[in-house]
Amino acid sequence: MTPRSAQVAEWQNGSCPEHSSPCTVTHQKRSLEIIDTRTHGAIDYLTGALLIIAPYLFGFATGGVEQWLPQLLGAMTIVMSLLTPHELSLAKVIPLKVHLGVDAANGVLLAVSS
Known part of the structure; x- marks a missing residue:
């Protein structure tokens, strides 16, 4: 067994390579999260609102694609967040992975469109 496969085997058996005691499945899952879903939801609503008003704040509200693309994505972000299972949503329709x-x-779309 290679060192890498040994580490994978330790995780599968419930042992965490970083701790002397075994870790629970919950701990292993939580260690992979960067932010919790409540914080993600709040960031989504803020990002959506900023994308909607960005063309006016930064002077590119010309009526063209440079205006409507961020506004469309902002509105979509808010609607999607309302429908994703987290503490700040209204319904649990869209899976978190989606x-x-x-x-x-x-x-990516915003980055390549600028």
């Missing part, structure tokens, strides 16, 4: 994938795609 939400995160759309977040990443929106980021």
Whole structure:
């Protein structure tokens, strides 16, 4: 067994390579999260609102794609956040993995459109 496969085997058996005692599944899952879902939801609402008003704040509200693309993505971000299972949502319709994938795609789209 290679060192890497030994580490994977330790995790599968519930042992954490960073701690002397075994870790629970909850601890292992939590250690992979960067931010909790409540914080992510709050950031989504703030980001959506900023994307909607950005063309006016930064002087590119010309009626063209440079205006409507961030506004569309901002509105979509707010609606998607309202429908994703977290503490600040209204309904639990969109799975979190789908939400995160759309977040990443929106980021790439905004980056290449500037």
